[in-house]
Amino acid sequence: MLEFNELLYKENIQKVWATHTEVEKIADTLSSQKFENIFFIAIGGSQATIAGIQEMLKTRTTIPTYVESASEVVINSHKLLTKKSLVITISKSGDTKEIICAVEYLKKREIKTVAIVCNPSSPLAKLTDHVIVNPMLKGAEAMYLILLFLTLRLLHNNKEFDQYEKFIIQTKILPDNFTKAKTKFDPIALDFTNKYKDTSYQLWIGSGNCWYEVYSFAMCILEEMQWMVTKSVTSSEFFHGTLEIVEQNTCVILVKGLDKTRILDTRVEQFVPKISNNFTVIDLEDYIFDGIDRELYNLLAPALMSCICTERLASYLSRERNHSLDLRRYYRQLDY
């Protein structure tokens, strides 16, 4: 596989999995200290990741959960964000200015924060009350997994998720399962790239807990890293406006997820080919393997999408378009 070191990847996912013991300690401390609600606060791709987690939690817990933008929350504060709240934030770099600013704001108001960062000596790691170090720099699946350990443990402590132990045991095989998923998707990623690398516009569609990963792929990989014009829309909202711009050659990509909103994806799958002959479906169902209960796989859907789409597609697009994923013309080049 292009730019893929299987041994290193498996080792990294294994290290991510191993964080669960440390994460549990933090979660148990937080549960014992009590909190009234959970605010997920981040920005950009990180906000998309935590929003995917909140999407799963809201159907499973009576603890109120909210997602807020790090740049908005400091100027337009949510009335229920108080000293009795728990804030969970993530940032790979640990120095994104909006997140630093938000955590400083929270600290002043004595609001408890726990952050997942890749760099333990980053400003964010120093600021928050609790730090969890994500040992894997690339691949949002690592962030998803650690966030699942943290939040599902909180639910387990709240007697709302009795499959926590099973989830830990079963996810031990993720290094294998994710590698198998990547391997299976790899030739599809190359075909996809050859087909779409020169498109002037891509419409990406998804729903449920995968929607935010779809949004993030379009914005953070295609727009930010490949300077390709996109729009993303939910499978539900697609039928309330965006469908009208679809023509015979419009490039439309649907990611079919694993949760109950999959039936909304199916409507899109049946509708778009009536109009466009430039339509591709990426069905996550094709990339799940034995060893993990289907019900628990649902929770892993955005991580799985990150593992295949985000990483495999990004690698091939970068090579075939001769456009490094690290190239920026404005972000962190010009001030804003």
Next chain:
Amino acid sequence: MLEFNELLYKENIQKVWATHTEVEKIADTLSSQKFENIFFIAIGGSQATIAGIQEMLKTRTTIPTYVESASEVVINSHKLLTKKSLVITISKSGDTKEIICAVEYLKKREIKTVAIVCNPSSPLAKLTDHVIVNPMLKGAEAMYLILLFLTLRLLHNNKEFDQYEKFIIQTKILPDNFTKAKTKFDPIALDFTNKYKDTSYQLWIGSGNCWYEVYSFAMCILEEMQWMVTKSVTSSEFFHGTLEIVEQNTCVILVKGLDKTRILDTRVEQFVPKISNNFTVIDLEDYIFDGIDRELYNLLAPALMSCICTERLASYLSRERNHSLDLRRYYRQLDY
């Protein structure tokens, strides 16, 4: 002004304003019956409207408020949506299939619903526990206004909004103020249309309580009614991906709002001209008039945007592009 009957418009807004007495009775009944949280449930443009209202409420009330998609909530139910919830929904037609389905679902679960509809004999009006009739078929400002009467009255009853009476008194001049705003924006709408009517792609940006109206304008007017390709992104998220696709000739439109997130709009306003020379700012500040406190105008910002952008721009785009706003090639033409 093109396709504008001033007398009729003022009369309609006056009728909308007059609904407040009936709305108050319903709000007072709901308050006396108690509820634990408010769910705003709708779809498409209607969902955008109620999300703009929720955006304002969340900074003003300790009542938990949530926005859910009508098509998702019935299959992926929120754990806090219970018999103790109050559901507020809106639909112009009153027969949108996803909303009917959602209200039937809520009814079975004995969850209280109040709906704002334009057609009192529509299926939705017959299904809900409380109906408020919006006397104005065109213009989302009517829906915004009725939603503000309803929700601000609930906050007033909860001792969280002591300016309710003032809001009612001051908004009595809205027929005049909104007409002045339309009149002032009218030549700008024509210029805008001449400049942008043939663009292959428009990027719309906004924030805070106006963000959802920006999202809705791009999706429901430009995409659905004019078949024009767009993307919309928040002023905050713009800097985390989408900025990289902006080039010298990229068509970018920023709507500067009136609430505190306006400073995020200002960052966009300062940044984009460094790159694109095809950039337009619509500043809502230029369309507010005497007689209403600035603090209360903040609450009216999305209604104001609807009044100028959505209606004036849509009229000119339709005429100059010779493309009726009622034309659909797929929606309600093909099944989904």
